[in-house]
Amino acid sequence: MHSELLIVENDRKTRDLVSAFLTYQGYSTTVLGERDDIFDTIGSRLHRIVIADLQTLLARTPDMLTKAWESSPDLVVIAYDQPDTARNLPHNERLLLIPKPLNLDELESVVMRAREYQALQASSGEPSTSEEFPHFLCSTIIGRSRTMLTLFEMLEKVAESNATVLIQGESGTGKELAARAIHQLSSRSNKNFVPVNCAAIPDELLESELFGHVKGAFTGAYANRPGRFDLADKGTLFLDEIGDMKANLQVKLLRVLQTKEFEPVGSARSQKVDTRIIAATNSNLEELVATKDFREDLYYRLSVIPITIPPLRERREDIPLLINHFLGRFNHDKRRLVKGFSREALEILRNYDWPGNVRELENLVERMVTLKENGFITPDDLPERYQPGSKPLPRSASAAPAPVTVQTEELPADGICLNSAVDAFENRLILQALQRTGGNKKEAASLLNLKRTTLIEKLKKKNLQLEP
Numbered sequence: 001m002h003s004e005l006l007i008v009e010n011d012r013k014t015r016d017l018v019s020a021f022l023t024y025q026g027y028s029t030t031v032l033g034e035r036d037d038i039f040d041t042i043g044s045r046l047h048r049i050v051i052a053d054l055q056t057l058l059a060r061t062p063d064m065l066t067k068a069w070e071s072s073p074d075l076v077v078i079a080y081d082q083p084d085t086a087r088n089l090p091h092n093e094r095l096l097l098i099p100k101p102l103n104l105d106e107l108e109s110v111v112m113r114a115r116e117y118q119a120l121q122a123s124s125g126e127p128s129t130s131e132e133f134p135h136f137l138c139s140t141i142i143g144r145s146r147t148m149l150t151l152f153e154m155l156e157k158v159a160e161s162n163a164t165v166l167i168q169g170e171s172g173t174g175k176e177l178a179a180r181a182i183h184q185l186s187s188r189s190n191k192n193f194v195p196v197n198c199a200a201i202p203d204e205l206l207e208s209e210l211f212g213h214v215k216g217a218f219t220g221a222y223a224n225r226p227g228r229f230d231l232a233d234k235g236t237l238f239l240d241e242i243g244d245m246k247a248n249l250q251v252k253l254l255r256v257l258q259t260k261e262f263e264p265v266g267s268a269r270s271q272k273v274d275t276r277i278i279a280a281t282n283s284n285l286e287e288l289v290a291t292k293d294f295r296e297d298l299y300y301r302l303s304v305i306p307i308t309i310p311p312l313r314e315r316r317e318d319i320p321l322l323i324n325h326f327l328g329r330f331n332h333d334k335r336r337l338v339k340g341f342s343r344e345a346l347e348i349l350r351n352y353d354w355p356g357n358v359r360e361l362e363n364l365v366e367r368m369v370t371l372k373e374n375g376f377i378t379p380d381d382l383p384e385r386y387q388p389g390s391k392p393l394p395r396s397a398s399a400a401p402a403p404v405t406v407q408t409e410e411l412p413a414d415g416i417c418l419n420s421a422v423d424a425f426e427n428r429l430i431l432q433a434l435q436r437t438g439g440n441k442k443e444a445a446s447l448l449n450l451k452r453t454t455l456i457e458k459l460k461k462k463n464l465q466l467e468p
């Protein structure tokens with residue numbers, strides 16, 4: 001019978017579980033016990049993905065597997081792996097290993113990888129090469145460039161320790177994803193990962209947000225309230241946009257890092273805390289240290305392990321993979337059938353500079369999938385800024401802001417609600433700025449000549465989001 005997935009498994013319970021799970025996820029499946037003729041079935045080209053135990057596959061001659069791959073150019077085999085058995089197997093980019101005991105979430109992400117690989121082959125129309133194969137970390141971070149693979153290794157290694165990590169990189173490069181991956185891979189993963197955006201919380205509230213407060217600490221403090229440090233006890237606290245933290249709080253944070261103790265606002269009693277700290281910033285902290293905007297001692301405490309995520313334009317090999325990944329996701333979420341980007345469109349995007357990095361690419365694919373609905377996306381479908389020869393947008397926040405154009409507005413005869421008119425005008429400009437920068441808040445703020453923190457606050461207050 002024709003189906004997308006063939007599941008080979010002797011144990012009926014596991015077989016039923018895997019089949020029920022994947023069927024529920026929307027895949028068509030066929031199940032098979034471990035029989036002598038499994039390679040005939042695999043070679044039948046009726047199934048594009050085979051899930052089987054590695055032992056079972058290796059018990060037959062390894063040639064069989066190679067032959068099956070030869071006869072079905074896009075066949076991907078997912079094999080449950082006992083540690084060490086895979087070591088002697090000839091490397092093949094169409095063999096994906098999944099550790100035993102089986103974890104269904106992991107299985108789903110591996111099946112998605114297999115499909116992405118196949119989609120990539122189909123859209124590129126090129127023969128399969130291991131070069132094109134995506135690598136994942138924690139089923140969320142994708143990359144195959146050397147720098148990303150090194151980053152994956154680094155994140156895995158770092159996760160084992162409790163050391164403070166400082167993640168730097170341009171906006172949209174995946175700093176938060178990396179922080180979450182470290183937490184997920186660490187022994188703290190069953191406790192909280194608590195993100196705090198130091199730029200989005202007004203300075204006067206940040207201290208109580210971090211450390212909590214006691215009843216009566218300030219007007220409006222009607223009861224004791226725990227802070228994010230409490231929430232992150234035994235877990236991980238992610239201090240995002242750390243470069244925006246004000247001097248007085250920097251001192252307090254330094255103290256927690258040194259003593260592992262803090263006092264809630266309004267309390268004289270210290271509290272012990274066991275939190276791993278990961279900080280991130282897209283400003284250059286060393287420069288802030290040089291200009292005395294960031295404490296040098298805190299900088300050294302935070303950057304015990306410094307990690308830098310390279311901008312997308314320095315790892316262009318990742319672009320087609322990311323495009324395919326987001327294409328799959330948005331096709332699924334929006335019930336669209338966009339097949340891919342045409343060769344020419346892909347070429348344009350490969351050569352584009354991506355000032356908003358992966359976030360910009362994600363937003364572009366979402367917009368394209370929403371508008372296009374099906375077929376291939378061609379260069380004509382791409383927004384103007386992606387057209388070759390169009391002027392690239394400024395990458396740095398210090399780039400000159402666009403001049404203000406005064407819009408003339410006619411006052412209607414029966415008057416107008418000034419507040420809502422101004423509000424709507426403001427919203428339009430903010431959304432335009434975000435659109436133009438692919439959702440990059442730092443650049444959008446610079447286009448509007450606003451502080452980034454002010455823009456972030458406005459977005460929150462107005463509940464504004466960039467529509468794809």
Ligand SMILES: Nc1ncnc2c1ncn2[C@@H]1O[C@H](COP(=O)(O)OP(=O)(O)OP(=O)(O)O)[C@@H](O)[C@H]1O
Pocket residue numbers: 140141142143169170171172173174175176177178281282322358359362441
């Ligand atoms: N390697 C990657 N694979 C898949 N998705 C990615 C990758 N890198 C970034 N993304 C996606 O891009 C978006 C931006 O990532 P993230 O929020 O981690 O960036 P950031 O560096 O924290 O940005 P900012 O400095 O603006 O806060 C997210 O939606 C994230 O899922």
Ligand SMILES: [Mg+2]
Pocket residue numbers: 175176240
């Ligand atoms: Mg971030």
